Amino acid sequence: MKSKLQNWNWKSLRNKYGLVIVFIAIVTFFSVLNANFFTLNNWSRILIGQAIIGSVALGAIFILIIGEFDMSLGYMTALILIVGGYLSEKGCGTAAVLLAMFGAGALAGLVNGCLIVLLKIPNAVATMGAGICMYGLTLAMSGGRVLSLNIPKAITAVCNYRILNVSLPVYILAILMAVVYFLLEFTPFGKRLYAIGGNERAAYLSGINTNVYRILAFVIAGMFVALGALFILGQARAANPQRGPEYLMSAYATVYLSVTVFRPGAFNLRGVALSLILLGAGFKGLSLVGLPYWFENVFYGIILATAMLTANKETRAIKAG
Amino acid sequence: MPIQVKNISVEFPGIRALKGIDLEFQDGRMHAVLGANGSGKSTLVKVMTGIYKPQLGAEIIINGKKFPEIKDPNMAKKLGIRVVHQEAPLINSLTIAESIAVLHGYPKTRFGRILWKDLQRYSGELLKFWDIDLDSNMLVRQISSSERSMVAMATAIGKDEELSETKALILDEADASIPEEEARRFLAKARKVADLGIPVIMVTHRLKSVMETCDDVSILNDGNVVFTGPLSHIGPDFIVSKMLKSEHSIVVDDTIGVDNLWRAVGAAPPVEGSGTVLSVKDLKSSRLHGISFSVERGEVLGIAGITDSGVTELPHILGGSGKWESGQIVLDGECLKPNITPKQAIRKGISLVPSDRFRQGGVMTRTLRENMLLPNEEKFFLKPKKAYQAVDVAMQVLDVRPAYADQQFGKFSGGNQQKAIVAKWLFTCPKVLVLDDPTYGVDPAARMKIFAAIQDSARNHVGIVVFSTEPEQLATLCNRVIVLQKGVITHELKREDGTLTRESIARWCYA
Numbered sequence: 001m002k003s004k005l006q007n008w009n010w011k012s013l014r015n016k017y018g019l020v021i022v023f024i025a026i027v028t029f030f031s032v033l034n035a036n037f038f039t040l041n042n043w044s045r046i047l048i049g050q051a052i053i054g055s056v057a058l059g060a061i062f063i064l065i066i067g068e069f070d071m072s073l074g075y076m077t078a079l080i081l082i083v084g085g086y087l088s089e090k091g092c093g094t095a096a097v098l099l100a101m102f103g104a105g106a107l108a109g110l111v112n113g114c115l116i117v118l119l120k121i122p123n124a125v126a127t128m129g130a131g132i133c134m135y136g137l138t139l140a141m142s143g144g145r146v147l148s149l150n151i152p153k154a155i156t157a158v159c160n161y162r163i164l165n166v167s168l169p170v171y172i173l174a175i176l177m178a179v180v181y182f183l184l185e186f187t188p189f190g191k192r193l194y195a196i197g198g199n200e201r202a203a204y205l206s207g208i209n210t211n212v213y214r215i216l217a218f219v220i221a222g223m224f225v226a227l228g229a230l231f232i233l234g235q236a237r238a239a240n241p242q243r244g245p246e247y248l249m250s251a252y253a254t255v256y257l258s259v260t261v262f263r264p265g266a267f268n269l270r271g272v273a274l275s276l277i278l279l280g281a282g283f284k285g286l287s288l289v290g291l292p293y294w295f296e297n298v299f300y301g302i303i304l305a306t307a308m309l310t311a312n313k314e315t316r317a318i319k320a321g
Numbered sequence: 322m323p324i325q326v327k328n329i330s331v332e333f334p335g336i337r338a339l340k341g342i343d344l345e346f347q348d349g350r351m352h353a354v355l356g357a358n359g360s361g362k363s364t365l366v367k368v369m370t371g372i373y374k375p376q377l378g379a380e381i382i383i384n385g386k387k388f389p390e391i392k393d394p395n396m397a398k399k400l401g402i403r404v405v406h407q408e409a410p411l412i413n414s415l416t417i418a419e420s421i422a423v424l425h426g427y428p429k430t431r432f433g434r435i436l437w438k439d440l441q442r443y444s445g446e447l448l449k450f451w452d453i454d455l456d457s458n459m460l461v462r463q464i465s466s467s468e469r470s471m472v473a474m475a476t477a478i479g480k481d482e483e484l485s486e487t488k489a490l491i492l493d494e495a496d497a498s499i500p501e502e503e504a505r506r507f508l509a510k511a512r513k514v515a516d517l518g519i520p521v522i523m524v525t526h527r528l529k530s531v532m533e534t535c536d537d538v539s540i541l542n543d544g545n546v547v548f549t550g551p552l553s554h555i556g557p558d559f560i561v562s563k564m565l566k567s568e569h570s571i572v573v574d575d576t577i578g579v580d581n582l583w584r585a586v587g588a589a590p591p592v593e594g595s596g597t598v599l600s601v602k603d604l605k606s607s608r609l610h611g612i613s614f615s616v617e618r619g620e621v622l623g624i625a626g627i628t629d630s631g632v633t634e635l636p637h638i639l640g641g642s643g644k645w646e647s648g649q650i651v652l653d654g655e656c657l658k659p660n661i662t663p664k665q666a667i668r669k670g671i672s673l674v675p676s677d678r679f680r681q682g683g684v685m686t687r688t689l690r691e692n693m694l695l696p697n698e699e700k701f702f703l704k705p706k707k708a709y710q711a712v713d714v715a716m717q718v719l720d721v722r723p724a725y726a727d728q729q730f731g732k733f734s735g736g737n738q739q740k741a742i743v744a745k746w747l748f749t750c751p752k753v754l755v756l757d758d759p760t761y762g763v764d765p766a767a768r769m770k771i772f773a774a775i776q777d778s779a780r781n782h783v784g785i786v787v788f789s790t791e792p793e794q795l796a797t798l799c800n801r802v803i804v805l806q807k808g809v810i811t812h813e814l815k816r817e818d819g820t821l822t823r824e825s826i827a828r829w830c831y832a
Contacts, residue, residue: 186705188698195695198684205642205673205681206695206745207664265686265729 019261019271019307023278030285037288044166048235050280051169052228056251057272058173058180059224062217064255064267065184067197068123070112070218072131073225073251078244079134080104080229084155085147085239094152101233102226108134109222113215138241148238159234169231176227181269193217194266253304254279260307279303323347324489324520327380331364331373338364339375340544346489346520346537351512353531353552354524356541357564357791359762362524365541366493369522370404371397383488401488403477405495411461411469418444418457424476451475451510467503470495471510478514490514492523496530497628508534526627526790528557528831540564561827565793577770578718579747579777585711586697588750591782594618598784599671599753601639604648608634610808611648616753616784621775623799624788625830630805636757636788640673641666653752667696670752674743674759676788678735682742685731689721692730693745715744719770736767743771753784760794772798792826804829 031038056073063070083104087097108130115126161168184190195203196210204210228247233239257279258271282303283296324346331339339361346352356362367373369381371391381388383400391397397404411420421444422428428439444457453471455464464472474495478487492511496504508530515521515536525531531538532552539549540563547563548555580590600615608631616622626632637643639650641663650657652671666672675681683692690712694701701708712726719740721733730738739759746754756775760768775798779785789795795802802821804812812829814821 186703188702191691191695191698194687195684195691198686199680201681202675202684203695205640205663205675207662207667207749208695209662209664 015264015311016262018310019257019274019278022307023274023281026278026282026285030281030288034285034288037285040165042284042288044162044164044170046277046280046284047170048167049284050276051167051173052231052235053247053250053254054173054177054272054276055224055228055231056247057254057276058176059221059228060251061180061184061255061258061267061269061272062193062221062224064252065193065197066214066217067200068116068214068217070127070221071124071248072108072112072127072134073221074245074248075131075134075138076105076108076222076225076244077229077232077247078138078241079108079141080226081232081239081244082138082141082147082241084229084233085151086141088150088152088239089147091150092152094154097152097155098230101230102223105222105224105226105229106219107222108225109219110215112222113218116218117211117214138244142239142241144241146238146240151233151237151239155230155234156237159231167235169234172227176224177269177273184269189213250279250300253300257304257307260311264311322384322488325380325382326365326369327382329365329368329379329381330376331361331368332376337544339368342541342544342546344539344546344549346522348520349515349518350536351515351521351523351534352537352539353535354522354539354541355528355531355560355564357793359543359791360541360564361544362541363493366404366491366522366524369397369489369491370394370402401486402491403487403489404491404493405470405474405477407494407497411473413462414460416458416460417448417455417464417472420461420472421447421457421476425479447475447480448472450480451513453510465503467499467507470499470507474507474510474514484517487514487519490519490521492521492525494524494526496525496527500629501527501529504530505533526831528560531560532557557831558824558828561831562824565823565827576780577773577777579774580781581714581718582711582744582747583750585714586700586748586750591750591752592618593782598653599639599786600649600651602649602651604635604638604645604650606631606634606638606643606645608808609638609645612805612808612810613648614803614810616786618752618782618784619779620801621779621785621787621799623795623802623826624786624805625790625792625795625802625826626805627790627830629807631808632788632790632805635805636673636675636755636786639666639671639753639755639786640675641671642673667749667751670750672696672746672749672751672754674746674754674756676757676759676761678738678742678762683730683738685729687730688727689716689730689733689741690726693741693748695745696749711748715741715748719744719774734764735762736764739763740767740770740774743774747774747778751783753786754778755786755788757788758790759787760789760791792830793823795826796821796823802826 036042056077060073080101084097084101087100112127112130115121115130116123158168163171184193192203192208192213195206195208196213200210232243254275255267255272257275258268259265261271261274262268279300283299286295286299287293327343328341329339330341354362354365364373368375369391371394374390379389381391391400410424412423415423418440422440428436428443430436441457448455448457451471453468453475455468461469478484478490490511496507499507511521511523512534523535535552537550538552538560540547540560542564583590595618597615598618602613603611605611614622624632624635634643638645641661645659652669655669657669679685690708693712693715694708709726716724721737721740733741743759759771763771775785775787787795787798799821800816802814803810804826814825
């Protein structure tokens with residue numbers, strides 16, 4: 001098919017698959033350096049460690065695709081987590097806790113979406129305001145304590161159940177990633193989201209109800225954040241009001257890294273999946289060779305900056321929300 | 322000292338915008354530069370202000386010194402060339418004095434503290450010098466568009482010693498967004514500059530203001546100077562005839578097969594037969610004051626008018642993205658609601674090809690395939706092969722090059738982008754296709770294909786409404802042309818009775 005022809009030269013290969021090479025290099029490097037790196041045990045730990053960031057990143061990619069930015073994702077994680085812990089302490093059952101957490105996520109997304117789309121408040125300001133409110137509510141509901149009573153057995157069991165030494169959340173996330181990949185790349189819904197991010201006016205004139213799609217993207221993001229919060233609740237068997245905010249930066253870093261690979265210049269889900277594993281493996285490797293815990297953040301920053309620096313012009317021109 | 326430009330050539334991919342022109346602008350005279358869209362007049366301004374570079378062999382003579390090119394806007398400024406653009410660069414939320422300071426620099430102490438009193442005094446004196454009766458503490462948003470242009474001009478030129486450094490003033494369509502009556506006040510100020518012995522170069526679409534205020538005129542056509550000289554000997558009819566493109570520049574070829582596009586998206590070709598497909602009755606909006614017209618199946622209706630006549634608003638109202646206050650739009654027997662969205666309009670069968678490719682037409686970061694099928698995505702859900710086939714058909718019919726469906730849209734040339742956008746809207750199988758200046762900034766070959774697509778659609782019983790600023794385009798394409806002036810229809814020109822000619826459209830538009 002003529003229309004599908006593309007130039008297969010070294011430059012386009014490097015642009016598309018450069019990060020894959022980096023990934024292979026990192027894995028080889030640490031495998032040689034430490035015998036414990038390339039083991040099933042280690043990889044299962046890497047995957048489990050990235051499940052929460054992966055959920056939040058799945059939410060963040062919807063927001064970045066439509067050309068917006070949501071500063072509240074971290075505080076949103078904390079709030080939804082505390083909603084779960086609070087209701088558990090009050091003696092609610094599994095179904096009620098799940099419903100409340102996902103409901104809270106959808107509602108938080110809806111509020112953000114409406115503030116930005118309908119009331120036309122700039123996205124950073126609107127979500128910053130919403131995020132601060134969420135933080136306040138988190139403190140109010142938790143009273144500053146870690147809520148760890150009565151966490152429903154079903155949730156903790158599912159989150160810690162292992163198949164092939166890998167816990168269930170990783171599988172859930174993998175399935176959801178496949179679903180989102182299909183949604184973004186192969187359905188009219190996904191194409192429309194990308195079109196809105198590229199040129200909202202043109203999308204509107206092409207017959208897309210852009211307001212509905214934009215609000216919907218925020219709601220979907222809220223639901224994925226809720227999933228992340230659920231994984232924290234299940235894995236930690238407690239709701240700690242301190243947890244949540246740290247996922248904002250790492251989730252965004254993962255999604256931004258995705259623009260440097262597979263489809264340069266566009267947020268893409270295969271890229272998110274690779275970045276998740278790459279960052280997880282890199283960090284684990286560093287801690288295995290004895291670098292301190294704080295190096296994780298430095299590592300994230302260095303990888304993101306280097307990837308952007310070596311990327312091509314279109315990739316670097318990506319709109320930052 | 323007069324300003325001369327000699328042997329100026331500028332080339333863009335596929336287009337020679339200026340073909341070695343020579344012009345001279347005399348001291349103390351207002352010199353109008355006229356020409357249709359694409360004639361090269363704005364390119365000339367950009368050469369003189371250092372935005373475009375002419376090809377080798379060019380000479381620009383300012384103040385007796387020769388330059389082969391003006392390297393950048395900074396150099397233009399140093400040489401004493403002052404420009405006032407269409408949108409005066411004043412900032413709405415600042416006061417006039419602050420706006421002046423933004424363009425001009427703040428007066429400061431040695432330590433960098435702003436001397437507000439000095440700024441106030443300077444601004445006041447500047448406004449007084451130019452006889453502009455405004456308080457410098459007013460906010461920019463409070464003043465009218467002509468006052469904005471006046472302030473912009475005063476700031477560009479300055480007073481006293483800055484004034485003596487000014488070697489030329491260029492008004493780059495500076496009067497285009499000002500209502501006619503107010504524009505007169507602004508042009509009187511420009512005349513004052515000329516009276517100080519400075520050459521004033523005025524680029525405009527308004528023939529009437531040229532006849533009233535200018536001394537000399539140069540007419541550009543297709544990159545050449547076709548007339549230059551004093552205005553005293555010539556009349557508006559002569560000017561209009563010179564602005565029109567040469568006869569042979571537009572030829573429309575035969576059937577190109579747009580019906581293949583409809584087949585590719587699995588839609589039936591439009592209903593055969595004649596009869597009215599669109600009728601507009603007493604339509605009123607902020608710029609339109611009660612207009613009525615109708616379009617037959619298979620008819621190509623042209624609508625002409627200059628910027629403030631309502632021609633920028635009407636296409637969007639028809640396409641469902643504009644607002645109207647009262648009146649009726651009836652599409653194929655069905656009344657459209659005033660709160661219609663583009664989505665509903667497309668579904669009911671009326672599609673708009675918007676004029677601004679960058680802001681409204683294409684999603685530059687996505688692929689050609691996605692752009693072409695954006696309004697039709699649901700038809701190709703899980704049918705990627707069918708989608709590529711449809712895009713292949715469109716690329717063949719409209720000759721889009723290179724034929725890479727997966728290439729980023731922004732990487733195609735302007736002409737190919739526009740052809741793809743026309744294809745995108747043909748894919749919606751409209752009963753009525755509205756095109757807003759469909760060939761703006763498009764190379765001649767692409768323009769030909771777009772014309773062919775329009776005529777072929779009409780042959781297939783689609784009702785066509787074309788808005789255009791180029792009279793020769795409408796004369797070639799249309800069976801009937803209506804002329805809008807200040808929001809009302811003033812003339813209707815028909816092919817049957819011989820009133821539809823390039824000259825008649827041009828005369829009614831510019832007059």
